[in-house]
Amino acid sequence: MGNITLSNVRKSFGETHVIPGIDLAIEEGEFVVFVGPSGCGKSTLLRLIAGLEDISAGVIRIDGQDATALPPAKRGLAMVFQSYALYPHMSVRKNIAFPLKMAGLDPAVIEQKVANAAKVLNLSNYLDRRPGQLSGGQRQRVAIGRAIVREPAAFLFDEPLSNLDAALRVSMRQEISELHQTLKTTMIYVTHDQVEAMTMADKIVVLNAGRIEQVGSPLDLYRAPANLFVAGFIGSPKMNFITGAEAAKHGATTIGIRPEHVMIGDGPWQGTVGLAEHLGSDTFLKVEVPGVGTLTVRGGGEVGLHHGDTVRLAPQPDKLHRFDANGLAMK
């Protein structure tokens, strides 16, 4: 249970076409991440799947059933919101129990399920507290608890970690991934953070201006971005793009090379180090190369270069990405 198919799904708000038409198949048990910049329509797409927004045209099928006109409650999906959206006047126990109570389950069964969920999420000691008395991470766990007790066909996550601090984000990211391993339920996860997308997803859907730019596994997108947008969006630091004569040498309008695929030492490009960021594990250099532009280069932690130093660089030839005038990848 838990495959979701979108066929030509459209959404317009008045004259604004937020989603001009999307086809997408999500397989059972997959961890799918919708990623894209702010305003690309990823949250809207999730809300269309949830049923919180009506679609303007198209069909949404959940487990083969047409769910287009079903209200959110009838779709068998659970959602975790960015703001957690916990019920502030209810204890943690009542928050987690709420969907079960709405489903009319026996109180003894509810108690058992809540206890199980609390155990999985390390919330057993907090069941009688109110959301206001919990930390951000604990609140997020309650929101997840409220979702898992329903045993839904799929989980929908709407930027669930963006209100947490960096350290907590990393650990919650791992917890959600582990949860997916344990439950093996379909999860759809929306984020603008490509690191979250890369680390968690089985399948990434890159969205831009309401359109799907590319669908694929994290490494597929990293190795073979379909266009300039995906190439620039996936990977951190961002891929270097070079146009003009240097690109023409490779028979392309634009060439792209990731910072980690530029070798320091010997090579055709000579430039001056503008900025050197020594992180210990890595060193990020901004190098001004005449005729090529400013390149970001990722070197080892022990690279001893500083501002003003001259350096020679070489792109790894097999890691060079070529794009045509329309910004599409060339084979």
Added chain:
Amino acid sequence: MSRKTTQTRRTVVTIAAWSIGFLIFFPILWTILMSFKSEGDAIKAPLAMLTSPWSLESYHEVQERSNYALHFWNSVVLSVGSTIAALIIAVPAAWSMAFVPGKRTKDLLMWMLSTKMMPAVGVLVPMYLLFRDFGLLDSRAGLVAVLTLINLPIVVWMLYTYFKEIPGEILEAARMDGASLRAEILYVLTPMAVPGIASTMLLNIILAWNEAFWTLQLTTSKAAPLTQFIASYSSPEGLFYAKLSAASTMAIAPILILGWFSQKQLVRGLTFGAVK
């Protein structure tokens, strides 16, 4: 630059705050003090007045001359009645404006508020004529209607700001959790809205209790609330300070007590939902 909160600074601020508080409260305090003096002592110079003997004479006279119980009861009926009526209209109105706003919702709210900017006396004559022709002069029903209408904009505004504070995502979460509309209202919306409704109710009771323009213009005796009771002691034949003070004290005492016990709710109400 962080603000230094030294001991001296804190002391100065505390003294200043208490002084301002005392200054605001002083007229009320003076009224209460004066109410315990005889009519002759009340008009003496402040120091002489304070040292003169205390007496309950004014209270006795006020009790004999007027029917405090009737006015008190009228005040209760008018303030509570108009508050309930205003809430019955304002809760659904604010609800729909907060959760299903239209294109003109903001304009509508501003228009409602604009009616509060007009001086009440501007419509005194038409109102008086309406009341006269419909036989509503000196009737509780008529005054409840007027008090409801004059406070309605504020009630709608307050409730609107409270309802706006309820995050839409929580309602969506309830919908995802399988709550029907009834369950959503019963288990999620109402418990979250009750504090806002309660403080709106309190503030409106106080506003209606203290309303003195329409209650003085449109009542004489039968429906007259405590404002009329106070006013009856400032007569053209001369001022009876002690009795006026005794009447005022009796009129403000109930609302002062109500206000004291509901301070927390009121402060929240007065900040109009600006502070979470």
